[in-house]
Amino acid sequence: MSDTAPAASAPAEPPQPEQPSKNALKKAQKDKEKAQPVVLPAEKKAAAKARELAERSKKDAADAADVSANAYGELPLCGSTDFKPTGKARASLADVSENEDKEITFRCWVENARVQSAKLAFLNLRQGLSTVQAVVAASEKLSKQMVKYCGSISTESTLVVTGLVKRVQEPIKSATIKDFEIHIKELFIEVKADVPLPLQVEDAERPLPSDAAAEDDQKQEEGAERPLVSLNTRLNNRTIDLRAKINQSIFVIKSGVCALFQEFLSKRGFILVQTPKILGAASEGGANVFELKYFDRPAYLAQSPQFYKQMLIASRFQKVMEIGPVFRAENSNTARHLTEFTGLDLEMEFQENYHEVMGVLEDLMLFIFKELNARYRKETELVRGVYHIDDFKLPESGNVPRIPFKEGIAMLREAGEEVGDYDDLTTPQEKMLGRLVLKKYNSDFYTLDQFPLAIRPAYTMPSPADPLLSNSYDMFMRGQEILSGAQRIHDSTLLASQMRKHDPPVDPESAGTKDYVDCFRFGCPPHAGGGFGLERIVQFWLGLPNIRMCSLFPRDPQRVVP
Known part of the structure; x- marks a missing residue:
């Protein structure tokens, strides 16, 4: 036997499992699918309902966690529920600088709203002519839901906002209030604006x-x-x-002209009157009047308060003024004509010469111009900034250029215009004369005196200097007429004679003129006056291209709505 042990044999490798074939895999998948329970339509609906309930539950949970849930939303229609006062005083944005670091509540509307991010939104809010930037920023006390809501409010919606007034480091270019912004704490929609708007x-x-x-x-x-x-x-x-701010500014100025007109004249003893606008017969020759049905007979809209102003002077009212509508049936589709406009009228007796009245009218307009500059500078600059008109050049009191009509004709001829001694001026000629006067006298306001008698109304006093001229005058702004005035005939015999000689003739015995002519039979002092077109004053002061911009809802030959 051998002394050495036999060598150990190497351990055998475990057998590898046999890989299933592709066909076997496909068969297994089909068997698995067959083993799945069949889902009936009703079961599908139940599953969808369960998922919907789960989502709603999740949303309710999120809403419950909205720390701002009571700080934003839509208010019920005002007047539709029992009134419960909040006790919060309402602030004006015009006074925002006085409330730095204070909390204020105010009504406004949305000029613009945008979401900057999930945690930040900006709004431009407006009240009157004031606009302010408002910030909605998410924090522990203000939710992301409120940020999203505020940033998606439709333009022109009316809001009630409570927020903190904070000074900013950089001026805000997009708002009229540039040094402060509002950090919103509460925001509620009072009235939601429909979108899209017909006009931005x-x-x-x-x-x-x-x-x-x-x-x-x-x-x-x-x-x-x-x-x-x-x-x-x-x-x-x-x-x-x-x-639009520009339009609101126009009508603030228009209101200011009326207020200044009354302020100046009231201090000088003028009485504010209201004369009829429905007449039983056409007056002043019957031209350019609107006829209307008045019960069972025709009547007419007044084309001026002229006859009544004079009848009041004959009634011993020494000085009268009126602000009221004037109706002219003129088919004039120009940028400075309306069929209904507002007249600023006055009439007064004078002592010796009708130029006394011209002096009152000139000083009246200088007062209005200067006070518009002083009291309505903000609105004036806002409008002129859009239309880029030069400042209105003003003369001093007593130095208003008074240009005889004949001299005006001579100035136009020197400038190359062909015009007759007694011709009426065309609109282009008036504008040219305005430029010539501005160059010569450095004034955008002036008076043209002693007009030809043939182009003035029949009640105008003839001039003692020239029987073809009259004691009449027009006043101009930037070369365009704003007033027509004159000394009136205060003798019934002369008045009747001039009416019959007028072209076209006027019957002093007609229904529309008899009472007027007869009132002078009982004694009437010499008097003169004039009528301004309010809309023209505003148009030419601001340099607007069309007079319709100066009428809230203008009426012209083509427009009677809205």
């Missing part, structure tokens, strides 16, 4: 197309196109159009 308010802040073409072409070349909305589109959607 920001578009109404821009010039009319005809006056902005050159600027707009430049903007488009630079790739910064902006819509220009026609005047008709604006007027057809006037309640939206009037929300």
Whole structure:
């Protein structure tokens, strides 16, 4: 036997499992699918309902965790529920600088709202002519849900906002209030605005197309196109159009002209009167009047308060003024004519010469111009900034250029115009004369005196200097007429004679004139006056391209709505 042990044999490898074939795998998958329970339609619906309930439960849980749930949302329609006072005083955005680091509550509407991120939203809020930037920022006390809600509010919706007034480091360019912003704590929609709007308010802040073409072409070349909305589109959607700051400024100024008119004249003893606007017969020759049905007979809308102003002077009212509507049935489709406008009228007796009345009228307008500059500078600059008109050049009191009509004709002839000694001036000639006066006298306001008698009304006093001229005058702004006035005939015999000689003749015994002529038979002092067109004063002061912009809901030969 051998002394050595036999060598150990190597352990055998375990057998590898046999890989199933592809066919076997497919068969196994089919068997598995067959083993799945069949889901009936009803079971599918039940499963979907369960998932919906689960989602709703999840959302309810999230809403329950909304720390701002009671700080935003839509309020019930005002007046539809029992009134419960909040006790919160309402603030004005115009006074926001006085409330730094204080919490204020105010009503406003949305100019713009945008979500910056899940935790931040910005709103531009407006109240009157004031706009302010508002910030909604998520925090432990303000939820992301509120940020999202505030950033998605439709433009022009009316809100009640409570927030903290905070000073900013950099001026805010997009708001009129540049040094402060509102950090919103509560925001509720009082009235939600439907979208889309028929007209964007920001578009109404821009010039009319005809006056902005050159600027707009430049903007488009630079790739910064902006819509220009026609005047008709604006007027057809006037309640939206009037929300524009430029339009609200126009009517603040228009209101100011009326207030200043009364303020000046009241201090000088004028009495505010209201004369009839429905007449039983056409007056002043019967031209350019609107006829209407008055019960069972025709009547007419007053084309001026002229006859009644004079009848009041004959009634021993020494000085009268009126602010009221005037109706002219003139088919004039120009940029400075309306069929219904507001007249600023006055009439007064004078002592020796009708120029006394001209002096009152000139001082009245200088007062209005200077006070518009002082009291309504903000609104004036806002509008002129859009239409880029020069400041109105004003003369001093007593230095208003008074240009005899004959001298005005001579000035036009020197400038190359062909015009007769007694011709009425065309609109282009009036504008040219305005430029000549501005150059010579440095004044945008002036008076043209002693007009030809043939182109004035039949009640105008003839001039003692020339029987073809009259004691009448017009006043102009930037070369366009704003007032027509004159000394009136205060003798019934002369008045009747001049009416019969007028072209066309006026019957002093007609229903529309008999009472007027007869009132002078009982004694009437010499008197004069004039009538301003309110809308023209505003138009020419601001340099607006169309008088319709100065009427809330303008009436012209083509428009009687809205």
